[in-house]
Amino acid sequence: MIFSLLIDGLSVGSVYALVAMGLVMLAQSTGTMNFAHGDFMMFSTFVAYALLVQLKLPFAVAIAGAMVFAALLGFAVERLVIHHLIGGPMAASIMATLGVAYILQGIAKDIWSDNIFRFPEIFPGDYIHVGPARMSPQSIGVIVSTLAVISLLYLFLNKTKAGTALRALTQNRQAALLMGVRVSRMFSVSWIVGGILAALAGILLAPTLFLSTGMGGITFTGIIAAIIGGFGNIYGAILGGYILGIVSSILPLFIPTELQGIIPFVLLMIVLFIRPTGLIGKRVVKKV
Amino acid sequence: MEKKKVGATRVLLLYCAIATYFASAFLLPEYWRYLLLIMSIMVIVTQGLNVMIGFAGIFSFGQPGFMAFGAYMGAILSERFPWIPFPLILLAAGSASAFLGLVIGFPCLRLQGFYLAMATFGFSSSIYQLINYLKPLTGGNEGMYAPAPAIGSLKFGSTTSVLLIAAVCVVLVQYAVRRLDRSRTGRAFKALRDDEIAASSMGIDLAREKLKAFAFGAFLAGVAGVLYSYAIKYLEVGYFSNMGLSFFLILVVGGIGRVYGPLFGSVFLTLLPQLLGGKFSQQMSLVYGMILVAFVLAAPEGFYGLWRRIRRIGAPRTRRRGAA
Numbered sequence: 001m002i003f004s005l006l007i008d009g010l011s012v013g014s015v016y017a018l019v020a021m022g023l024v025m026l027a028q029s030t031g032t033m034n035f036a037h038g039d040f041m042m043f044s045t046f047v048a049y050a051l052l053v054q055l056k057l058p059f060a061v062a063i064a065g066a067m068v069f070a071a072l073l074g075f076a077v078e079r080l081v082i083h084h085l086i087g088g089p090m091a092a093s094i095m096a097t098l099g100v101a102y103i104l105q106g107i108a109k110d111i112w113s114d115n116i117f118r119f120p121e122i123f124p125g126d127y128i129h130v131g132p133a134r135m136s137p138q139s140i141g142v143i144v145s146t147l148a149v150i151s152l153l154y155l156f157l158n159k160t161k162a163g164t165a166l167r168a169l170t171q172n173r174q175a176a177l178l179m180g181v182r183v184s185r186m187f188s189v190s191w192i193v194g195g196i197l198a199a200l201a202g203i204l205l206a207p208t209l210f211l212s213t214g215m216g217g218i219t220f221t222g223i224i225a226a227i228i229g230g231f232g233n234i235y236g237a238i239l240g241g242y243i244l245g246i247v248s249s250i251l252p253l254f255i256p257t258e259l260q261g262i263i264p265f266v267l268l269m270i271v272l273f274i275r276p277t278g279l280i281g282k283r284v285v286k287k288v
Numbered sequence: 289m290e291k292k293k294v295g296a297t298r299v300l301l302l303y304c305a306i307a308t309y310f311a312s313a314f315l316l317p318e319y320w321r322y323l324l325l326i327m328s329i330m331v332i333v334t335q336g337l338n339v340m341i342g343f344a345g346i347f348s349f350g351q352p353g354f355m356a357f358g359a360y361m362g363a364i365l366s367e368r369f370p371w372i373p374f375p376l377i378l379l380a381a382g383s384a385s386a387f388l389g390l391v392i393g394f395p396c397l398r399l400q401g402f403y404l405a406m407a408t409f410g411f412s413s414s415i416y417q418l419i420n421y422l423k424p425l426t427g428g429n430e431g432m433y434a435p436a437p438a439i440g441s442l443k444f445g446s447t448t449s450v451l452l453i454a455a456v457c458v459v460l461v462q463y464a465v466r467r468l469d470r471s472r473t474g475r476a477f478k479a480l481r482d483d484e485i486a487a488s489s490m491g492i493d494l495a496r497e498k499l500k501a502f503a504f505g506a507f508l509a510g511v512a513g514v515l516y517s518y519a520i521k522y523l524e525v526g527y528f529s530n531m532g533l534s535f536f537l538i539l540v541v542g543g544i545g546r547v548y549g550p551l552f553g554s555v556f557l558t559l560l561p562q563l564l565g566g567k568f569s570q571q572m573s574l575v576y577g578m579i580l581v582a583f584v585l586a587a588p589e590g591f592y593g594l595w596r597r598i599r600r601i602g603a604p605r606t607r608r609r610g611a612a
Contacts, residue, residue: 033402084585090402091341091544092584095536099580102533106574220413223406231403261417265410272395272407 003133005249011139013245014146015205019222020229020237021153022197028170028233029190032082032093036101037198038219043104044070044195045202045211046112049119059122066199074195078188086187101216108213119206142204149200150238153193157234162189224264228271230278239279243267306459313451321447322519327558328454329515334538334550335461336508342545343474344501345481347405350392351535353412354385354506356528358513360419360426361385363434363523374437374444374453378514385510386503393502397495404502412532416525431524434517450518457511466547468504477501478545533576540583543592552591 019037027033034040048066051057057065077100085093123141127134157163165186168176177183202215209215221244229240248263255263271278312324333351340348358381366377392411396404419426426432436445437453444450468474476497479487488494517523534557542553564575587594 081581081585088588089345091345091347092588094347094402094405095540096581096584098533098536099577099584102573102577103581104577106571106577109570109573220406220409223402224410227403227406256421258421259417262410262414265407265414268407268410269392269395272399272403276395276399276403 001132002250003131004135005253006246007133007135007139007143009246009249010242011142011208011245012249013242014142015201015241016218016222016225016245017238017241018146018149018197018201018204019218020226020241021150021234022194022201023219023222024226024231024234024237025153025166025197026190026194027231029166030082030169030187031086032097033223034194035094035097035219036077036104036216037194037222038216039101039104039108040070040073040195040198041202041205041218042211042213042215043073043108044199045119045206045215046108048199048203049117049206049211050112052120063203066203067196070195070199071192072195074191074193074198075188078191082191083184083187101219105213105216112213114213117211119203119211121207122203138207142208145200145204149197153197153234156193162186166190166193221264224268227278228267230280232277233280236278236280243279309455309458310452313448313455318447321451323558323562325447325451325454325519326516327554328451328458329512329519330534330538330554330557331458331550332454332461332512332515333509334535334542334553335465336505336512337535337539338545338550339465339468339477339508340501340505341539342549343468343481344477344498346397346498346502347402348408348502348505349405349532350389350408350411350506351509352528352531353408353415354389354509355513355516355531356412356419356525357388357415358382358385358510359434359517359523359528360432360513361510362514363432363517364425366435366438367432370435370438371440373439377437378457378511381514382507382510385513386507389503389506390499393499397498397502404498412529416529419525426523429525431522434521434523436521437518445518445521447519450515453518454515457515461508462547462551469547473497473500533573533580537576537580539590540580540588541590543590544588546590546592549590549592556591 019041023034023037026037044066047069048062051065052059052062077097081096081100082093085096121138123137125137127136128140155163157167165176165181166189168179168181169183169186169190173183176186205215205218222241225240225244226237227240228243229238230236244264244267247267248260251263252260313321316324333355337348337351340346361384362377362381365380366372366374372380392407393404396407420428422428436443437450438444444453476487476492477500479490480492480494480497484494513528516527520527538550538553538557540553541556542549542551560575583590589596
């Protein structure tokens, strides 16, 4: 029983980890918290759904289509909105991304209505029994694909020139600029990568959680996961995602279902009280 | 420094506006009276948000949550203890919200701004769940009736009397925020908003000032929640969970950090659905989102900034000094 729940938790946690990772990557390199991340995810998943179910295209095409769409969306939002707010107050960029989130929701409602859609399973098949545990191929598939995405992102950040530039941007924007990093272009790259991560998370999440225009609320869960793990780097975000996923699938055994929704908040408050920088965060002292 | 003299015409205009405001509680038709009431409540909540975001620079998603907390707190108090006069209920619900704000704010305020923003978001969504869970107190999903404001056996349930109560609150809040704007505390808020390090080296206790601003915002949200329960008479969690975006919109449209910003913003947001008509309700998130983005990009100071720009047209050019 516990083991099955653990697998479920890891699978939900994978998606949280993907969301948190995208958010932290973007926040660290560009300084903007993208409150529309979940709605990027929602919209791209709807695009995948449209390609897959409504146009009856194969899975690979649908996923590729959704990723391309998400990349374009990220690029467009950065160029049209965020680019003009760099260096401005935090409130301005929060409100702008919130505005983008609501615009995306509005358009999605117009095209696909408010209904809940069943997204076809990417990894179909019967439950696999291993000893006492019961695992669905979907959960296993999600866990494995997430690990693959994390490794790809790791390779991108550490082995490519663009990735190195992004990390330089994260460490010190001024120095990166002086070293010849094209900061403005790298901002676009960050948003494109963020968009793709959102699309992947959405496609992995949709079969278990269904597809609806309200899906974007996961942004907040993602941010909370990232803070729990440590907002300073993407590995903290990944850790936080898994912790939140596991805790919120095992705890419902012990507390009433109506209170499940407050688990992330309670966990967040505990972490902020005990270790405000997150589980693997370092304390950053800002110098003038 | 010499105090800036306020023109006599301005003072007269202000009194006229307040008189019109109170008179319209009697003169307007019922529907518009109700809209004015809702608008007044919005002014109170967003004024709290204005002090938090606009003055002190701390972002919060907590306003709807504190409002729900205040509303239920007020309703439960006046249901159990009907002898408590309503001004005390307003104060009690406000203070309880403020206290809750302190509890949540305390661990977050030493951290970067968005930690607090996320904690307030988590708080809001948790309070809805808690309210639904505490069925014996709150009626859970089915909601609960909110008793009308009363002093002893005198009841003031009509829209007109609730509007009058709200109007008194709005005038008090506007006055308080205007005083705050020019006080030592207000200047401390703005200093820490603009540069935390500089502010703390000037001897401003960052955490304390932030907590003050946060508790003030929560207090106003609590009071507004009770007033809202008087207006809608029947409480359900769903009323509150969808409010967040409108508050931000009011703030941005009116002008963040301006004493009269929430006032202009609330008028705008109340009139907008009336102007756009029936099709509006389906397109709400799209319209709100577009207005929000448009204002943040093109008029970050809201109507206030636009008005100043219009007034400057034709006026002799002055070069700004001190801009580095």
